[in-house]
Amino acid sequence: MTPVLTFFIGLAILVLFGWYFASESDRLRRILGTVLTIVVTAFCLWSVYPPFDEKGPDGTVIRRGKIHLGLDLQGGTSFLIRLEPPASPDGGKRPITKAMVDQAIEAIRKRVDRFGVSEPIITPQGNDRILVQIPGLDAANIQEARAQLSRVAKLEFRLVYPDNGQRLKAIDEGKEVIPPEYRIETYKQQVEGGKPIEERLLVKKKADLGGNHVSRAAAGYGQEGWEVTLGFDTEGAKTFGQITEANVNHRFAIVLDGVIQSAPVIKTAIYGGNAVISGGRMDEPEARNLSSVLENPLQTPVKIEEERQVSASLGSDSIKSGIYSGIAGFVLVVVFMVIYYRLVGLIADIALLINCVMVVGVLGMFNSVLTLPGIAGLILSLGIAVDANVLIYERLRDEIKQGKSLRVAIDTSYRKAFSAIFDAHVTQFLTAAILFWLASGPVKGFALTLTIGIVASMFSSLLVTYTCFSWAFALGWLKRVSMLHLIRSKGFDFLGNAPKFVSISAVATVLCLGVLLMKGERTLGADFRGGDLLVISAAHKLTPDQVRGALAHTGFQNSVIQSEKVANRDLISIRADSGAADKIKARLSEALPTAGLKFEQTDHVGALVGKELATKSALALALGLLGIFVYVSFRFATSFAVGSLAALAHDLIITIGIFCLSGRELSLIMVAAVLTISGYSINDKIVVFDRIRSGLRDRLSGSV
Numbered sequence: 001m002t003p004v005l006t007f008f009i010g011l012a013i014l015v016l017f018g019w020y021f022a023s024e025s026d027r028l029r030r031i032l033g034t035v036l037t038i039v040v041t042a043f044c045l046w047s048v049y050p051p052f053d054e055k056g057p058d059g060t061v062i063r064r065g066k067i068h069l070g071l072d073l074q075g076g077t078s079f080l081i082r083l084e085p086p087a088s089p090d091g092g093k094r095p096i097t098k099a100m101v102d103q104a105i106e107a108i109r110k111r112v113d114r115f116g117v118s119e120p121i122i123t124p125q126g127n128d129r130i131l132v133q134i135p136g137l138d139a140a141n142i143q144e145a146r147a148q149l150s151r152v153a154k155l156e157f158r159l160v161y162p163d164n165g166q167r168l169k170a171i172d173e174g175k176e177v178i179p180p181e182y183r184i185e186t187y188k189q190q191v192e193g194g195k196p197i198e199e200r201l202l203v204k205k206k207a208d209l210g211g212n213h214v215s216r217a218a219a220g221y222g223q224e225g226w227e228v229t230l231g232f233d234t235e236g237a238k239t240f241g242q243i244t245e246a247n248v249n250h251r252f253a254i255v256l257d258g259v260i261q262s263a264p265v266i267k268t269a270i271y272g273g274n275a276v277i278s279g280g281r282m283d284e285p286e287a288r289n290l291s292s293v294l295e296n297p298l299q300t301p302v303k304i305e306e307e308r309q310v311s312a313s314l315g316s317d318s319i320k321s322g323i324y325s326g327i328a329g330f331v332l333v334v335v336f337m338v339i340y341y342r343l344v345g346l347i348a349d350i351a352l353l354i355n356c357v358m359v360v361g362v363l364g365m366f367n368s369v370l371t372l373p374g375i376a377g378l379i380l381s382l383g384i385a386v387d388a389n390v391l392i393y394e395r396l397r398d399e400i401k402q403g404k405s406l407r408v409a410i411d412t413s414y415r416k417a418f419s420a421i422f423d424a425h426v427t428q429f430l431t432a433a434i435l436f437w438l439a440s441g442p443v444k445g446f447a448l449t450l451t452i453g454i455v456a457s458m459f460s461s462l463l464v465t466y467t468c469f470s471w472a473f474a475l476g477w478l479k480r481v482s483m484l485h486l487i488r489s490k491g492f493d494f495l496g497n498a499p500k501f502v503s504i505s506a507v508a509t510v511l512c513l514g515v516l517l518m519k520g521e522r523t524l525g526a527d528f529r530g531g532d533l534l535v536i537s538a539a540h541k542l543t544p545d546q547v548r549g550a551l552a553h554t555g556f557q558n559s560v561i562q563s564e565k566v567a568n569r570d571l572i573s574i575r576a577d578s579g580a581a582d583k584i585k586a587r588l589s590e591a592l593p594t595a596g597l598k599f600e601q602t603d604h605v606g607a608l609v610g611k612e613l614a615t616k617s618a619l620a621l622a623l624g625l626l627g628i629f630v631y632v633s634f635r636f637a638t639s640f641a642v643g644s645l646a647a648l649a650h651d652l653i654i655t656i657g658i659f660c661l662s663g664r665e666l667s668l669i670m671v672a673a674v675l676t677i678s679g680y681s682i683n684d685k686i687v688v689f690d691r692i693r694s695g696l697r698d699r700l701s702g703s704v
Helices: 003-022 026-048 098-113 139-151 166-172 234-246 284-294 312-365 372-401 406-438 442-474 498-523 544-550 581-591 607-635 638-661 668-701
Strands: 061-063 076-083 121-125 129-135 155-159 182-189 197-204 214-222 225-232 252-256 259-262 274-278 302-310 531-537 560-566 569-576 598-605
Touching: 003 026, 026 312, 026 442, 076 098, 076 139, 098 121, 098 129, 098 139, 139 302, 155 197, 155 234, 166 197, 182 252, 182 259, 197 252, 214 284, 225 234, 225 284, 312 372, 312 442, 372 406, 372 442, 372 668, 406 442, 406 607, 406 668, 442 668, 498 638, 531 581, 544 560, 544 569, 544 581, 569 581, 581 598, 607 638, 607 668, 638 668
Parallel strands: none
Antiparallel strands: 076 129, 076 302, 121 129, 155 252, 182 197, 214 225, 225 274, 252 259, 302 598, 531 569, 531 598, 560 569
């Protein structure tokens, strides 16, 4: 679908919305509501088809899907790269600019493309970081990818002191001093089949030509063996020609990351912007790696701060478990609504189905990446949509009991339930907006999916269901409404029993707080503390004790080793200090050669990244709570806002406390789960507050 067509369809939908709300005719609103529902649903289905990649019998992709799966669902490797501030002439550090980040992204993209993977994702993260996601990367290429990304660095061309080494010899004999604009560097020449030959050179401190002027680089086989051809841009070609003309028969050092890569002799003046780096000792891998690094090099050094690897099999299991649980949950909700609310429950199920189509359609429209936290956001949005229909139907039950006609009861129930629905959706939107602003990676995916779900929920629970009711009345299909009523007692004394429940909650809260305080940082996983996390599977059942025994006397036996079950698969997770993953892999492969080990997931999170994630998560939670407090105070009262935050804190503390009691650690996935729970929690508070507000209004107005 072209952007122009998408724009005009969106514009048409907005016009229909305006017409729908401006119309006062029931018949016209019914028709417009139907047209809107059909158009939006068809548009979303069109935008998402096909949702996933279509593959042929040989596994090749025939047609690209509209929804891209995150690495936690399809497997692959991701790197979070930080650009380190380059040195400034005054000895300080220059700030990272957008131009530096853009150049880094382009350089990294060229190096990732050489692996031949499909649709790598390379995006900026904040002001000085770049996220590189490489789906389906083979384990054999991970080390090479890490090396290539780490080697993307600063390239410089520096002149060697033009006396063929005589000045350096005099310096060594104490007869001369080092010129202020030069320094002594060591150049290691690789010799095939032998030890590297070291040579000391007197090289300029300041570059005569920057690597940013290199426009292309390619490896090839020439008369002297493997060589690298270079091409310069217009400015670089001019400067290079002037340098070579003035320094014929002198050496010119090519410096990468402060290390001399080559120091050829300038045999003649070189014009035209082309040069060749050659030498009989250069082999094919060295030539290809050098050309890969030389092409569009970065102006700033980089550092890999976070690395995550997920196997395709574990991703496939995550997809299956997510689909199965989603279908099971959806079917249970559909069946419950039909059994409990009968005919009107069927209308709610139709709206819920359209809600799902809208969320998935918008994700496909924007080429979003679906992750496990994103699925959690989708589930939360579906829960909000169901709650909205439940609010309407419970209001409908009350209106029917008051003896009102069915049509009047339905109109009144929508009007009275709207405030609770609106408030619940706004509080969710506030949380989602703050998360999207502050969070990164998977949690941002959760926020995006939740935001889309909030808009879809308002559309489906209000417009779609009301249009269905309107048609049911017009066609004479709806004469009466019957619902189950399992909870009938109204004599329960909530306030009278409040001390008992408050005491129970207080004890549970104190106990969970005690657990959290005792465990301290041990409750935080590698995502927040930094470190390495490995998840392994085995051909035969493997116990944590066996893994612990294999790591005995290695310094890693005290790592946190636990058994896990994912999609009916027995897995072992190991959390160790930063940099230990590769050593643990090697040791386990050596100690358990017949176990059929497979490393399903490997995460490396730097301490700085972990600290920032923890800080941002805490800040997002604090701002979310503040936003809820302000909004609830504005819509209800300050006392209601204090009560809602106290209840929400109670729910979260107990949830996290029980989770930590089970021996688990908090991760980004767990954050998404906690956010889902907090969403349901605040939604319940809003519903209760709206009922209290409605009861107070009815009492003041004298109505029953």
